[in-house]
Amino acid sequence: MKIQPLQHRLSWLFSAIALMLTIQSCSDKENIASPRTSTQSSTQDIVVPPACQSVCLVAGQHNQVGTVDVALDGGDVLVTYNVTKTGITLKEIHLDVFTSLQELKDAKKLSNGGPAPGKFTYKQTFNPGITSYTVRIPAAQVPDINCFFIASHAALSNGETAWGGVCDNTSKGVSLENANQFPGNNWAVYFEFCKSRCSQAIDFTYAWEDINNVGPFQNDRDYNDLVVQSDIVKTPSQLIINFLVTARGAAYDHKFRFRIPKLGITSISGAASYTSDATYYYVTVFESTKTALLGSGPERFANTVSGEPCVPYATAQVTLNINGDFSYNPSEPYEPYISVYTSGPATGTPSYDLYVWEVSNRDTYTVGGKEYPNGILISDDWKWPLEYMSINEPYPSFTSITDGFTYGWFNSPAPGYESKTFGPEDCL
Known part of the structure; x- marks a missing residue:
C-alpha cells in the first residue's frame, strides 16, 4: 500500500x-x-x-x-x-x-x-x-x-x-x-x-484577510486574521486530515470549513457538522474560531501580538472514508474556506464566505488600486506576520494579483524576518 x-x-x-x-x-x-x-x-x-x-x-x-x-x-x-x-x-x-x-x-x-x-x-x-x-x-x-x-x-x-x-x-x-x-x-x-x-508534518498553511471587497473597512494585509495548518494522510480506504488553528488576529468571528466533491466519499467522521448539495460536501471543522483560539490580550488576538503569551493551538481530525471512485489531488485535496460573521458570534447565516484564491480562484479585495487574495496558500509550515505588519515586510516577494502574484513567495523571506513574524517555535 x-x-x-x-x-x-x-x-x-x-x-x-x-x-x-x-x-x-x-x-x-x-x-x-x-x-x-x-x-x-x-x-x-x-x-x-x-x-x-x-x-x-x-x-x-x-x-x-x-x-x-x-x-x-x-x-x-x-x-x-x-x-x-x-x-x-x-x-x-x-x-x-x-x-x-x-x-x-x-x-x-x-x-x-x-x-x-x-x-x-x-x-x-x-x-x-x-x-x-x-x-x-x-x-x-x-x-x-x-x-x-x-x-x-x-x-x-x-x-x-x-x-x-x-x-x-x-x-x-x-x-x-x-x-x-x-x-x-x-x-x-x-x-x-x-x-x-x-510523520508529524505540515502539508499546508492557509491564511486569511477576512474583510471582503464590499465592506467599508480595508484589510491591513498582515494575513493573520486566521491561520490554519493541516497535514493529510491518504490510504486506499481513508483520507485523514489533521487541522490546527494556529493564529487569530481578527475582530470578526468565523467558522472554518472545507468543500470536497461527494463522489467516492462513503462517510465522514470527526467533523463538527456537514451539509451537502448534488456535487459537494461542505464540512465544518471549527464552529467558532474565536471560541477555538481565544487570546488573553485586550483585543483577544491569539499568537499574533509580540510579547503576549502563546495560546495553545486548537486541533481537530476529520476522517473521510472513501472508495475507488474518490479522486485525490495531493496539491489541492479539498477547498478550505471561512464563513465570516461581521456582527457577532458565528451562528446562523454568515455575512459571506472567503475561499483560498490559489485553490478556488475566487475572493479578492482591493487596496491602493491593486487586487489581492483574501485567502492564501502556503505549501509548507509558515511563520505569519505579526499584528498590523504588512506581509511585504517579512516576505518582500509577495505581490498583488494585479502585479502577477508570485507563487512560492514564502520561500524568499527578508533577512531578519523572524522578528516580524510568529511561528510554531514561538510557542515552545
Missing part, C-alpha cells in the same frame, strides 16, 4: 500540542507494557507519544465505550485502550497485528466463524479492572511495511465484548458499517494503521 508522502518533517510540532503521560510496567511473557495501578509495581516511567490515529472502542455493535489509540515510539508501536464510559473497566484485552486475513488464518487465529481473540499474540487480564492500558509491540514484531492491520479486542466489566474500529455517529448510537469486518457470522472488526500517520 502506498501513502501520499508528507513534505517536511517537524517531529516536534504535534508533540508540543499534547503529551499524554502513562506510567507503565513490563510483562516479558506477553510483550506488553501496562500502566501502573494501585495493585501493580512499576519498573520504569515512560512517556506515551501523542496518538497518530484514534478509532472507536465499540461494545455491543452500537455503544462507544472509549477509544483505541496508536502511536509510534522509535520503531515500536504503542496501542492504548482508553475506556471513557462511566462504570465500565477493562477485564481482558487481546490484540494482534497482521498484513492480511490469510496470515491470521494460517496462524489459526481466524476461521470461517470469525477471529479467535484468545489466540492473539498480545493479551492481558486485569483484576481489578482498569480503564487504560498500553500494549507495546516491539519493532522486531512490527510488519516491515508502511500500512498493516490491527485487531483490538476487549472483555469489559459489564460482560460485553468490544472491538476497535472506525465508527460513525447515528441516531441509534454508533455504526461500524464502514469498519473493516472480519469474515463469518460475527460483528468483529479491525482497522488499518500506517506508520506515516505519525
